[in-house]
Amino acid sequence: MSSPKFRDLSSGSKSLVIIELLLLVSAFFIVFYGNNFIGLITHSVIPSNILFVYSFVFALIIQLSSLALGLYNSKLRESYRGVIRRILMAVAIGFFIATLINPFYTINALPIELLAVAGVVSFFLLGAFRYFTLKLDIFGFNKRKVLVLGAGDRASIIEKRMRRGVDRQGFIMHGFIVMEGDADNGIVNENKIELDGSLVNYALEHDVDEIVVASDERRNNLPVDELFACKIRGVEITEILDFIERETGQIAVNLIYPSWVIYSNGFASSNHLRNTLDWLFNASIAFFLFLLTWPVMLITAILIKLDEGIKAPIFYLQERVGLDGQAFNIYKFRSMRIDAEKNGAQMATENDDRTTKIGKFIRKYRVDELPQIYNVMRGDMGFVGPRPERPEFVQQLIKTIPYYNERHNVKPGLTGWAQLKYPYGSTEEDSLEKLKYDLYYIKHRSFMLDLLILIRTVEIVLFGKGR
Structure with a gap:
């Protein structure tokens, strides 16, 4: 899947976007005029032109969320249940943003209850339409x-x-x-x-x-x-x-030749404003995330102590390779036994027998990664970027995998494109596959792609699709 831009969508997906835009606008008008007929929710008189703008903004917000959640990706590998989950999340995000914008309409602001009903009707309309299109495979044309x-x-x-x-x-x-x-x-x-x-x-x-x-x-x-x-x-x-x-959505590392790299869009960011504000943005979000998750982290720390004893360490510090190859210590909740690396450093596997009882749960829902908020505040990492690897593995991978060192051109992140697109793996072949996605991210790095990755990561955490 490429970065979330309308021009990158297939013809079928573009048709889907236009039809669903009309459905969302229609849902808004149905709720508004239906309420006027029933008289259930009272509100001030709103001019038709203002109402049209409001309906279009409402529809556009939901569609941008849908785009970020991959609902217009022609390669979306999801069952109907998975599609419904994404639609629900897109509508929820749209409702939340609409409530933030609503006060700016001053005297023409709508009651929150009316927006909520519009969101519910939009969800059912989109859900029914997607069921219809999936069954008949309508949008497989114009390939x-x-x-x-x-x-x-x-x-x-x-x-x-x-x-x-x-x-x-x-x-x-x-x-x-x-x-x-x-x-x-x-x-x-x-x-x-x-x-x-x-x-x-x-x-x-x-x-x-x-x-x-x-x-x-x-x-x-x-x-x-x-x-x-x-x-x-x-x-x-x-x-x-x-x-x-x-x-x-990946770069075929084994096919790369120097002239392609020279004439491509490049892998180093030339956006100096983005680079300057990068730490400020990430640190602010990290602080906000800390305010939301500190109760979860406190409970996790208590559970680790209860599971392995009062003297058992809560955190695990591990050296990783960051921007420009500089080493730093990453902070994680300890999810493995204290003697997990008595035989030396080794990559974690999907069903690692070194994982503790609590560790299995916190790894599945990515709770073990929360202490890395401190790394983000320090500037060692960002929220989005290639996952940092240990120096022992990096030294070996640089020798065996071409262009592996290019992933250190950007800050590592809590989550990344490779983590979304490739299943958990611990072999050299897995590292090669992940590098293809990491290079794609570095080349196409943008705010919209970062937003897509963050939203998809939230989905993984909420629905337990992690490792």
């Missing part, structure tokens, strides 16, 4: 028809990474054109095309929307003139790295 130039090792990444229908909801794979120099053991199950004639004519005859350049051998081998002719005729030309990045 891009993709033709891949190449059928070797590089092209096979598409076959391996995007082999399921859910991974191809934004496009239809037409086939892979065999190019000179392609490895023989590349594409196995997909449609391989031996092209004899013109690439331009073939693309136009088969209504190809996008050509992905993925040949193994590129020197003096690419039909540059033909690709240029396709481009000026409206066929989109995409490099395989950009295609995989867009469709999967």
Whole structure:
């Protein structure tokens, strides 16, 4: 999933956005005029133009929350129950923000009860509409028809990474054109095309929307003139790295070459205002979060003492690697036995037998991470960023995984894109997969992406989808 921008959505998702916008505006008017007919909630007379603006703002707030929660992501892997949960959270966020904005309408402000009823009606309308669309798969239309130039090792990444229908909801794979120099053991199950004639004519005859350049051998081998002719005729030309990045929300580290990094948008932030205000923003949010969670932390500390004795330590300090490779101590509630690392440092696993009874619970709901609020206040970490690793593991991973050190170009975070997109893992292969998502985050780092990650993290905590 790419960053939450309307232009990045598929055609089906854009249609869904417009229809649901109309539904939300309609829900607002239904509640307002229905209440006027029944006379249940009294309020002042509101001009029609003000009411229209209010309904549009109300709908827009809910839709922005829905966008951040992934409800318009064509690759959303959720059951109907999961979709309903997200809709409920989006409507709840919309209602909360609407109540904050409401006083600014002064004499035209609506009663909170009326906003609450509008939220409830919106929830049921969106829920019913989503059930209808999921059952009939209405918004699977207008997919891009993709033709891949190449059928070797590089092209096979598409076959391996995007082999399921859910991974191809934004496009239809037409086939892979065999190019000179392609490895023989590349594409196995997909449609391989031996092209004899013109690439331009073939693309136009088969209504190809996008050509992905993925040949193994590129020197003096690419039909540059033909690709240029396709481009000026409206066929989109995409490099395989950009295609995989867009469709999967990760950067294929094993395909990166220096020129792609040089000509890409870059991995270092040039937004000096953001960098200057970064600590102030994170420290303020950390302080607010501390005010909300200190009772939870106090109860956790008491439970750890009751579980393992009055002399058992509550906190666990561990050295991690942060911004620019600088080491710092991370603070966590101790979730493992005191002798968990008597045989040396080792990565935690999903069902680690070193975890205590209380530790299993606090790890599942991420309560063990709360003391890292102190790290955020100190400036060692931010709320969003790549998760910091231990120096022992970093030294080894830098040697074996290309571009691994690039993840230290930004501050580490309490949560990150990799934590949302990839399941819990402890092997070197898992670290490689997480790096692909970390590099994607570093490249596309923005306030909206950070907001998306924070909201999704709250969802994970609330619904117990953590490790």
